[in-house]
Amino acid sequence: MSKRDYYEVLGLERSASERDIKKAYKRLAMKYHPDRTKGDKDFEEKFREIKEAYEVLTNAELKARYDQYGHAGVDPQMGGGGGGHQDFSDIFGDVFGDIFGGGGRRQSRAQRGSDLRYNLELSLEEAVKGKNVEIKVPTWVSCETCDGSGAKPGSKPQVCSTCHGQGQVQMRQGFFAVQQTCPTCHGQGKIISDPCSSCGGQGRVQKNKTLSVKIPAGVDTGDRIRLAGEGEAGAHGAPAGDLYVQVHVKEHAIFERDGSNLYCEVPIGFATAALGGEIHVPTLDGKVKLKIPSETQTGRMFRMRGKGVRSVRGGIEGDLICKVVVETPVNLTDSQKELLRQLDSEMEEGSAKHRPKETGFFDGVKRFFDDLRS
Template sequence: MSKRDFYEVLGVGRDAGERDIKKAYKRLAMKYHPDRNPGDDTAADKFKEVKTAYEILTDPQKKAAYDQYGHAAFEQGGMGGGGGFGGGADFSDIFGDVFGDIFGGGGRRGGGQHRAQRGADLRYNMELTLEEAVRGCTKEIRVPTLVNCDTCEGSGAKKGSSPTTCGTCHGAGQVQMRQGFFAVQQTCPHCHGRGKIITDPCGKCHGQGRVQETKTLSVKIPAGVDTGDRIRLTGEGEAGEFGAPAGDLYVQVHVQKHAIFERDGNNLYCEVPVSFTMAALGGEVEVPTLDGRVSLKVPTETQTGRMFRMRGKGVKSVRGGAVGDLICKLVVETPVNLSSRQKELLQEFESTLAGSDAKKHKPRSEGFFDGVKKFFDDLTG
């Protein structure tokens, strides 16, 4: 079925301004609203059509697209992303958004007393050592926040008194304003939607029901947490307004850099320096773990950078699963501050590695230099 021109739907010209479009929409929406036409499917369809035309023509980008391309701009895949008139619109929500609460009910914004606002959530950044994060611990923290006033117990009224019903809205939290045929409900300007007035405010909180205070809390850190993990303490955020629920406190974990270990998920990594004599001849070296020292066997002819895995010496994640491993990277340490005699011995040792057997003793370096020679031969050849 062909779709009607949006300007024709609203009965306005193409040069109509937003004010004229809105005026036409209100008139037609009143005429075709389902509350006024119960069981009339034709009126419901016309209401959807009017609503869609209004939404398009009051949005500058959509209006520009419609003026240039017509309905094609809003077919599936176009600017509108789905075509049709209004999709699954909720009539009470649509009408409430434009008029407040016409007809005195139905919309989300109509009637009802203002609910006291829930307290705000808070965030606390916690620094942990690697050992604390891996093993778990209990930390005491101090958090500045809003708490219920202990003098008035959060009511805001002076002790011995209580809030009184608002005389303007009679406790409803909203007042009705008539504009010709329309009846629009708004938040009561006197009690700000609470329905009650504090005539004798508490001297400590000055009628707010909350005061600023620094709370001391004990936080249990579970074993295996890592940087970026968040711990929620329910109800430890700011106190809510006039007895409303408190917010939550979120403890954001940051694990400090460790002098020996580096963590990656459930695994730990560390570098283990060994002498070139041990690397060549083999031996054993003590390696640190979070549970104490262990012995690592170094095979003969070990090259620098070789990795050794020590299973089960890593971390068990707070989310469960197997314990990670400790990955040790061996780094062959070059001796420094050599005496003259030590230098002579090294030179004598080096001379024994020269000759036709050099590749046998130094396979990586000899292979590297053979590759370099071939590279330059290819360039010049």
């Protein structure tokens, strides 16, 4: 079943501020929280939907992805990295404390590393046939010295004595219990008293990473390839983000691609257009013969089936569509000019037969002006 728009779920416009989002969530969560609805499955599902929308729209990174790509940008199964797996007390406790008796305390989780994007330019031939490429990506990687823990080898992080590993502390203000990030461990739940000298306690270091990427045949501009876990390493041993290789196909000197089809313009001589003949046209696999019938006009299209591209998403190969352009002779000698004058003079006697389009056009122009005068 398709998901509803997150802004619609919270009853908000897409321009809503973070404060508006939190106010809307608080109002709806008070109404639909399971501790109030006592087992009503419809209300429970409603609260899950509200909670999921709140999780995404209050996370700056996830909100940006959702605003650009919709649910596909935050769906974990599609590489979005969105949430949706917290229990009710996790997020509810953040906003309301233990007003319903659920406590709402949760242990802080180290933040997943950021996703990265790499822009890759390919020639048309490379995109159509596919290839293996090596790319260098400046990123954060897990520190090898401390194995990502941030602590000096031989030691280990200690549980924070202030929050006891929760990453948060509660402060009661009358009826409400307000949760705040622990000021001692800054939400990590652990204290590194003896930090690793290589990473300074972060558990990660900056490095240029070389990766081999297999580009499948048939990719096109706008396609992207996801490399799971090849993004930035998370701090203090948290999972790495993903790397997205964004494909851009450079303009080709001969062909223009549209989906699975290729298009090209083929110039032909005046005599070939009039009398017909055979010409050689280029394809991505080499030259092939194309038969030009007599009396071919400029702009005529010829389809060569199966000489296009097979899409990366499968299906049959597209076609090559050639548009012929009759080339007017240039740099003529005096004798060649005289021959053309003789030819033109002979055809003038039967211009309607030899040049029907020209004759029809000027006949139409004459009728137009006659109608204006009448």
